[in-house]
Amino acid sequence: MMARMVRKQLSVVQALGQDRADRRIAILREIGVQGSISQAARAVGVSYKAAWQALDTLTNLAGVALVERVVGGAGGGGARLTQAAHELLAAAETLARERSRVAQGGGAHQAAAQLSVRTSMRNQWPCVVTALRRQGSIVDVVLAARGDETLLALSRITRESAQLLGLAPGLPVQVLCKATAVRVRAGAVPDENEANHWRGQVLRISRHPAGDEVVVQLGGGLQLVGFAPPGSGLRARGAVLASADPSALAIMVSAA
Numbered sequence: 239m240m241a242r243m244v245r246k247q248l249s250v251v252q253a254l255g256q257d258r259a260d261r262r263i264a265i266l267r268e269i270g271v272q273g274s275i276s277q278a279a280r281a282v283g284v285s286y287k288a289a290w291q292a293l294d295t296l297t298n299l300a301g302v303a304l305v306e307r308v309v310g311g312a313g314g315g316g317a318r319l320t321q322a323a324h325e326l327l328a329a330a331e332t333l334a335r336e337r338s339r340v341a342q343g344g345g346a347h348q349a350a351a352q353l354s355v356r357t358s359m360r361n362q363w364p365c366v367v368t369a370l371r372r373q374g375s376i377v378d379v380v381l382a383a384r385g386d387e388t389l390l391a392l393s394r395i396t397r398e399s400a401q402l403l404g405l406a407p408g409l410p411v412q413v414l415c416k417a418t419a420v421r422v423r424a425g426a427v428p429d430e431n432e433a434n435h436w437r438g439q440v441l442r443i444s445r446h447p448a449g450d451e452v453v454v455q456l457g458g459g460l461q462l463v464g465f466a467p468p469g470s471g472l473r474a475r476g477a478v479l480a481s482a483d484p485s486a487l488a489i490m491v492s493a494a
Contacts, residue, residue: 261402262292263330266323269293269305273316288398300326359414359488360463365391367409370400379405379489381413386458392433394484403491412490419486420464422452422478424471435481436462440474454480 261282268278279289297304304323308316319327368390369380377400383389391413405411428435438454441461449465452472456462464480466472 261404262296263327265289265292266296266304266319267327269317270319270323270327273308273318275305275317284401285398288401291398292402296326357414358416360417361413361415361420363391363413363460363462365411365413367405367407367411369407370405372397377405378484381411381487381489383456383458383460384410386456386460389436389457389460391436391487392484393487393489395489399489403489405489405491409491412492414488414490415462415482415486417451417463418465420462420480420482422450422454422464422466422470422472422480424476424478426477426479428479428481432481433484434487435479437477437479438462440472440476440478443472443474445469452478452480454478456480 261284264282265278265284268281269275272278272281275289275293276286279286282289284292293305300322302322303320304326305317306320308318364384365381366384367379368382371378371380375397377395377397379393379395379400381391381393383391393413403411426437436454436456438456440452441455442453443466444451445468447468449468450470450472452464452466452470454462454464462480464482466478472478
């Protein structure tokens with residue numbers, strides 16, 4: 239019995255990693271109100287496909303069914319929330335109130351709230367969305383680093399992800415990228431196909447047979463970590479160019 243309770247509590251915590259900011263919890267809440275996934279999608283302002291994506295993600299994270307189908311009736315059937323979903327929504331309300339309370343402290347309190355998200359991605363930059371370029375089912379998100387509008391980045395995500403995150407010009411976000419996805423080389427001239435490239439100086443370098451790990455100092459006080467080929471010959475304070483594919487940049491929206 240105790241083991242089942244612990245697993246249940248953990249599933250709720252995991253699912254709450256997907257909070258109001260990316261609309262997944264809002265979609266789940268609207269399914270409970272509307273009794274329909276399609277109507278919930280319309281109420282939140284996302285596509286039917288995006289609503290299903292949100293539901294699939296939450297269900298995977300929770301590890302239990304959150305919605306069950308209702309067959310028959312005047313409307314021909316629909317969907318209703320399971321008990322686990324109701325418990326998840328109640329926990330989400332409590333978590334939202336606590337986050338709001340912490341965020342109101344500002345300064346260090348706000349930074350501490352952001353640090354509550356743990357990730358293996360070593361590169362994390364505060365940015366602002368400056369433009370959205372839609373290309374069919376793909377959206378290119380143009381980002382500017384907060385504190386340095388000249389430092390730009392491009393993230394490539396699906397249209398459904400952009401909808402669920404509620405992305406719009408002016409929205410502050412966190413951009414994340416694995417260090418292993420960042421390529422560092424000497425020089426300052428980017429290739430034509432490098433949509434993301436950042437000029438900087440080598441701050442630190444650790445040499446390894448599999449590749450040299452390089453910490454690069456960028457403008458605006460920002461840093462990034464990337465890798466150069468083994469035996470790159472890079473030296474501290476040397477000029478370098480770092481680059482990463484747009485698909486390697488993930489976007490996180492704060493709940494606060």
